[in-house]
Amino acid sequence: MRWRLRLSGTQTRPSRDVPRAVTWLLALALLLQVGIAAVQRTPAARAQDLPALPGPDILRALSLGEPIPLAQLLTLYLQAFDNQPGISIPFMQLNYARVEQWLARALELDPAGQYPLLLAAQVYAQVPDTERQRTMLDFVYRQFLQDPSGRWPWLAHAAIMAKHRLNDLPLALRYARALREHATGAQVPGWASQMEIFMREDMGEYDAAKVLLGGLLHSGAVTDPHEKRFLIERLQQMEDAEKSSSPSKKRLGP
Amino acid sequence: VVVRAHRAARHPDKLQRQARAQSTPGKNAGLSAHMSKVLAIARFTLLEALRTRLLWLVLGLLVLLIVGSLFVRQLAITDTARMQLGFLAASMRLGMVLILCLHVAGSMAREFNDKNVDLLLSLDLPRAGYFLGKLLGFVGVALLMALLASAALGTVADPVALVIWGTSLACELVIVAAITLFCAITFVQIMPAVTFVVAFYLLARSIAAVRLMSGSQLLPADEWSTRLTGWLVDGLALLLPDLSRFTSSAWLLGGADGGSALAYVVAQTLIYGALLSLAGLFDLYRRSL
DSSP states (O other): OHHHHHHTOOOBOOGGGSOHHHHHHHHHHHHHHHHHHHHSOOOOOOGGGOOOOOOHHHHHHHTTTOHHHHHHHHHHHHHHHTOOTTOSSHHHHSOHHHHHHHHHHHHHHOTTOOHHHHIIIIIGGGSSOHHHHHHHHHHHHHHHHHOHHHHHHHHHHHHHHHHHTSOOHHHHHHHHHHHHHHOOSTTSOHHHHHHHHHHHHHTTOHHHHHHHHHHHHHHTOOOOHHHHHHHHHHHHHHHHHHHHTSOOOOOOOO | OHHHHHHHHHOHHHHHHHHHHHHSOSHHHHHHHHHHHHHHHHHHHHHHHHHTTHHHHHHHHHHHHHHHHHHHHHHOSSOHHHHHHHHHHHHHHHHHHHHHHHHHHHHHHHHHHTTHHHHHHTSSOOHHHHHHHHHHHHHHHHHHHHHHHHHHHTTTSOHHHHHHHHHHHHHHHHHHHHHHHHHHHHHOSHHHHHHHHHHHHHHHHHHHHHHHHHTOTTSOTTSHHHHHHHHHHHHHHHHSOOGGGSSOHHHHHTSSOSHHHHHHHHHHHHHHHHHHHHHHHHHHHHBOO
């Protein structure tokens, strides 16, 4: 083998110098190994077996100074745990309190990581079970409050889910208000802070929506002329709609 | 020469019988002579382990781990015995594997550096005989270490579960001895050999989890990179022993029945031990002295 020349400085003899019996037996042993490995069952995840995790301090100690790779491993393991063939409704069988604990631990070990929040908002919140959906959305909300500038996209997603999937406008409004109040960083786009206005409009709270929209325009936060014109038009539509006592049907364009 | 002289003084009749057997023409006599040399190499390998204070090192580690487990027991509020047993079993397993790996790699490196291999192979002994002797010696060391580790758990574990756990640990250590011997012959130097063995061990312990992750339905199934990764991991799983099914602490803690897993453990050890031994032998035959 070539690497030996570099590592040990010794020469190798040609393969024909190896007794034929050794070569054949080696091939046979290799076949047997492949055989025994092939007949073993493919490892399959069982949703009910997701274990509890120790506290963040213990996990940090166990990571031997590398908490971020440990957080990534935890996330990948959790992701793979319930997504195996043979499990018909994997997420429904999961203990969501345990899932939430895993996601929270991963975020505690790696606060800058977005993966646990993606799993919460886009994967575990997609089950056809309102309670579980609410659990995950609430988890996203609580995590957002700890780092609004970094985690606002997931709360925006949660607000949309609360509105369209749960049909719970007050909950969606709560999330949208949190976005406006806390996600104030320069990197947060305008549409995220404006969500509350349109939700209030949908709820028929025209006065509140108008105040918010007017305040937004007055604050000078909107600098793009197209966006400014669009928002002024919406303000006008709200006033018109309020006069005719019917909510605006026009929605945000592409 | 000194050893032979001592032997001759103590057992003159035995050596005469050996000499007669060697001088007698015939296949059986030749085989018998080779076997006695193989056993002598195995015996000296075992003696080397004892004289390089490996036994004391193992005992020292066991004492250290027992003290550590008592500390864990003191920290626990409930399930104190289970906590102690779990810590002790898992740490002993890892400790035995690391010590055996370092011992085999160090011993073989010394053999090559001192030209003992060249000397032994210049005698009337096929390379297979030398390899088998060393392998038997290291397997003996592995069994001794598994026995000591099991004995250390004797007072706190259920005897039946302990026998199963100890057998599995012995099998695991045999695989580690075989892979380290193979690596020591292939890489000659300690560092690359030990690095390879540690990487192999960690991968073999985690291959089931890696396979589980690579099969996630969240990954895009129609992308070539996903399929390629899946094939690679499946291929790797075919070539590696699943060490996560070996020597589980849960067997001692009543969480799982080790008896049902033991058949796989023994079969896998026999097959993988043979595979690694033949691979090592293949490399030894290709080695130019």
